[in-house]
Amino acid sequence: FKRVNNVYQKKDSLNLTSEQERLLDKTYKRFVRSGANLNAEDQTRLREINKELSTLGITFSNNILNENNAFKLFVDKEEDLAGLPEWFRQSAAEEAKAAGQPGKWLFTLHNASRLPFLQYSENRPLREQIYKAYINRGNNNDENDNKENIRKIVSLRLEKAKLLGFDCYANFVLDETMAKNANNVMSLLNNLWSYALPKAKAEATELQKLMDKEGKGEKVEAWDWWYYTEKLRKEKYNLSEEDTKPYFKLENVRDGAFAVANKLYGITLTKLEGIPTYHPDVEVFEVKDADGSQLGIFYVDYFPRSGKSGGAWMSNYREQQGDTRPLVCNVCSFTKPVGDTPSLLTMDEVETLFHEFGHALHGLLTKCEYKGTSGTNVVRDFVELPSQINEHWATEPEVLKMYAKHYQTGEVIPDEIIEKILQQKTFNQGFMTTELLAAAILDMNLHTVTDVKNMDMLAFEKEAMDKLGLIPEIAPRYRVTYFN
Template sequence: MYSCATSTDSNPFFSEFKTEFGAPPFDKIKIEHYEPAFKKGIEEQNQNIQAIIDNKQEPDFENTIVALDNSDPILSRVSAIFFNMTDAETTDELTQLSIKIAPVLSEHNDNIYLNQALFKKVNAVYQKKETAKLTTEQSRLLDETYKSFVRSGANLDNQKQARLREINKELSTLGITFSNNILNENNSFKLVVDKKEDLAGLPDWFCESAAQEAKADGKEGKWLFTLHNASRLPFLQYAENRALREKMYKAYINRGNNNDKNDNKKIITQIVSLRLEKAQLLGFDCYSNFVLDNTMAKNSETVMAFLNNLWQYSLPKAKEEAAELQKLMDKEGKNEKLEAWDWWYYTEKLRKEKYNLDEEETKPYFKLENVRQGAFDVAHKLYGITLTPLKNIPVYHPDVEVFEVKDADGSHLGVFYVDYFPRPGKSGGAWMSNYREQHGNIRPLVCNVGSFTKPVGDTPSLLTLDEVETLFHEFGHGLHGLLTKCNYAGISGTNVVRDFVELPSQIMEHWATEPEVLKMYAKHYKTGESMPDSLINKLLKQKTFNQGFMTTELLAAAILDMNLHNLKDVKGLDVVAYETEAMNKLGLITEIAPRYRTTYFNHIIGGYAAGYYSYLWANVLDSDAFEAFKEHGIFDQKTASLFRSNVLEKGNSEDPMTLYKNFRGAEPKLDAMLKNRGMK
C-alpha cells in the first residue's frame, strides 16, 4: 500500500505542517509538491467561497468577511513558500513553474473578486457598517475587503471585466519574465582579470574572494568579479583601472537593455501599457492615481509635489559633490573629466582625505554575526524580546539560520529566518517576507534575505556600513512582522499601505550608528576590542557625506517611476528615450544615473509601481519618529512602548496617519529628514 503512494498523497502542503512551531518542512518539500498544492489550494478556497455564498443566514462580518479572510489555508501555505523560493533559491524548474502557475493564480484571484454573488454578500455587510457595532480593527478589515473588490473591478460590466481578466493574466507572466531577465543578466556578466596589475587598489580580502569565485567557475589562477552588490560596489570603490571600472559600471546600468534574449524594453513597455489600460477601465486617468488612491499620499499630484520639493534640495548638493570630486581628479593631473564610473572611486578617496576614514578601517568591526547580534540587542533593549538560535528547524540552504523570538514575559512571538549571502539562484538586494502571517493566536514565521559580503577563507563576513544599515533595515521589517498583534491575517504585520511599510524598517537604521549602539556590537573580529571613539567620531562626522548623490539617485528613480505611471497615453513609447528625456528635463547631471533604470527597475515590477517614492516618504516619518527617541533617550521604555503598541503591533488595523499621530502626538515634519541628509 505504501509503495503505491504518490507524492500527492504525502504532499506536505495539504495539511498544517506537523513540525515544531509549524515551520515549513523544507527537508520534505519537493518540486513536484508545488503544482498539486496550488491546484488543491484553489479548489479548497473555491469550496469555502461557495459555502459563504450558499449560507442562508444574513451576511455579517463573521460569516462573510472573516470567512473570506480565512478561506485559503493551503493556498497561503504553498504561495508563501513557493514565492520566497523563486526569489531566494530559484532553479530552472521553479522558474518554469512560476510562469505556468502565474496566469492560473491571476484567473483564480479574478474569479474571487469578480464573483458577483460573493460581492453582493460583502456589499451587504459593508452597507450595514455603521450599525454593526464593529471594533476599529473589524471596521478596517471590512473597508479593505470592500475596497479590494471595487479596485479589482467588481462594479464593471461583463465586457470590461473580461478585458480586465486578460490584462491581469498577461501582467502576471510579464513580471516574472522581466525579473528573470535581470537575474540572468546578473549571472551572465563576468569580469575576469588575469593580470595582477589590474587588481591595483583592491583590498586583499576582496582579491582573495574574487580568486575563490574564479576557481569555483573553473578559472583558477584568475580573479572573477560580478554584478552582485558585494562584488560590484567594492570594485567601483577601489579599482584603480579606470577602463575596468567603466566596463563594470556600464554592464550594470545596461542590464535588460542589450537587445538580446534578456532584453526588457519591450516587456516594460507592455507592462506600462497594460497597467494604464487597467487603470482607465477602473475609472482612473493614469495608473499612478489608481495605485495612490490606496496610500497615505492619495494621489499623484501630492507625490510629485513632494518629490520635486526634495529635488530642489538634493540636486544642488549633488552638483557641489561632483565639483569637489572633479577637483580631486584634477589634482592627479590626468586631465580627465569625472564620469559616472568614477563617482565611487573618488568618493572613497575624498572620504579618506576629508575625514581620514577608509571603509577598510571600519569593516573589521562589522563582522556579520556581531552586527546581527547588535540588531537583536537593540530590539531587546527597546521591547524586551529575545532571539535564540534553533538548530533543529529544516532550512532550504545551508546558509539559512533560524531563531525563536520570545517576548519579555517568555511567551513565543514567532520564528525568524535569516539568509544573508549571494548565490546564482538568489535575486539581488535584500527583503523581508513571511512563511506564515500572524492572526489571532497563530504566530508568524518571518524571514530576512540579503546578499552581503561572503566570508573568505579564515576571514568572516565583514560588512560595509551600507550593508550594516541594510541588515538593521530588514530586521526592522522583521520586527513589524514578528510583533504584530492582529486578529485577521489580511491586515496583520506588514500588510499596510506601501508608503507606511518602510517606517518600521527605516527607523531601525538610526540605531545602527548611534555611539551607544556601536559600542554594543562593533567589535574587531580579531581582537574583540570595541570600535574606538576616534573611529566612531569619524563615522558620525561623515554621516551626511555623499548624501547629495544618494538622495539624487534615489529621487531620480522615484520620479522616473512616477513619470512612467503618470502617462495617459503610451502609444509609440520608447522607454529608454523617454527615460533620457525625463532625466534631462529634471537636469540630472550625467555623473549620476537613477538608482534603477527602467529596464532593470525590479521594484516597480514587484509591488512598488508608482510606489518607489515610499522610501523617501517614509524617511520623513522615520526621521521625525526617531527624534522622539532622541528627545527622551534612544532606549526610553515609554517611547519604545508607544512605538510598539501604535505601529509595530497594529498592522493595518487603523489609518496609518492616525497610528503615527497616536505615537508621535502630531503629523511628521520634513526638518529632521533634511537635517539627516545634510540639506538643512
C-alpha cells in the first residue's frame, strides 16, 4: 500500500494515460476500502468481519440451493395436470423418471418448471403449494433457515461500513458507482415506484374481472397472477407462448444473437469441437474480429441441472490483458430439449439470451493494457449498459426475421405475430416492475439501516413493503431469506 500510495500522491506529475489513471485510482481505493489506512486494532476487526461475512455468504447461498433442490412436487393423477401443455408434461414425466418415480410427473422450484406450472396449471391448490414453497425458501425454521444469517450479514456489513468511515453500508458500496450515494438511488427508485404501483393495481383489477367471469367467487391471490395473466394475454392479444415458442428454437435464437453481433461489430463466432469442458452440455465457440484475428473463446452452458444455480449470468475464465485474449462464458437455465422437441424458448428467455450475450460481448471486444480495467471491470451500475442495449435488438422486426424460424417448417415468423409481440411489450410490466423495485427498495432499506440490534428480518421486510403500499398479490422478487 505504501508503494501504491506513493504513486497515487504524485499522480498529477506522472503523465499517465487515462487508463493508467483509472487503474491507479481503482487500486488505491481498493486498498483504502480494504482497510489499509486503518489502525492495527481496526484492521484486526475488519479481518474478522470479512472472514465471517464470507462464511455467512456461502452458508446463505447453500441454504437456498438446498431449498431449491429439496422441493419436489410429484403428481400421480393425470387430472392434476389440467391446463399444462404437452411439452411441459413430457418434460415433467422425464424429470420424475430421472428421480426414480416413473409414471409420475415431477415439478420443482427451478424457473423452467415453476413458472410454466404457475402459468398453465388449472389446479389452484397445487399452484398455491409451489408458489408458497418458492417464496418461503430459507424461512422454514429448519437447517436451511436464513433469517439469522441475513441479520448477521446486515449487522456485520454495517459495522464494516462504519469502520471505513461511512454512515451505512449502502453509501460504502455506492461510493464506487455512478450513482454515488443512497439518496440518488432512492429518488430514482421512488420515482419509478410512483408509476409502477398504480399500473400493477390496474393489472390486478383486470385479473380479478377475468376471475369473476368464472363465477367461483374467488379473490385473486399471488399464486393466481401468472395463470390469469396468461389468459388475459390470449384474450387481449390472441397470443400465447405456445404461438411464439415454435419460432424460438434455442440454436436459432443464439445464431440470431451472433448474426446481430456480426452486423454491428463485424465479428464471427465458429463452433469448436474437442475442447475440454466441465459438463457435456457446454458448447465452445471461437470469436474472430473482422480481420480474422482472434478476439477470444466463448463458452455457453444453457440448461438447468441439479446443483447448478438458477438464473443467468456472464463470467470470465480468463480476462483480457494486453495480447492475452479472454475466455468468456454465458450460463443460463433454459428449458431442456425433450425427445424430438428441441429447446424452445419463451420471449423472456429470448431476451435473456441476448442480454447475457451483451455482457459476453463486453468481455470479448475489450482491448485494454490492464486486467483491472478490461472487459466488465467497470462500475456496477454501468456494467448493465452493453447487455441492455443488446437485448433491445432481440425483438426488432428486422432481427426477428433473421432468426425466428419455425423449428419444424423453417417458416419465418409471420408479421402478425411480430406485431403482437411488439404490442404486448408493456403487458404485465406493472407486475414485473413492481416486484423488481420492491426487491431493490427492500435491499436499499436493509443497507441504509444504522442499527441492527434485535432486528426481526421478516417484520422489517413487512414494514418496508407496507410503507410502500405493495399489494398482497405481489411479493418482492427477492425476499430477505433468499436474496442472493
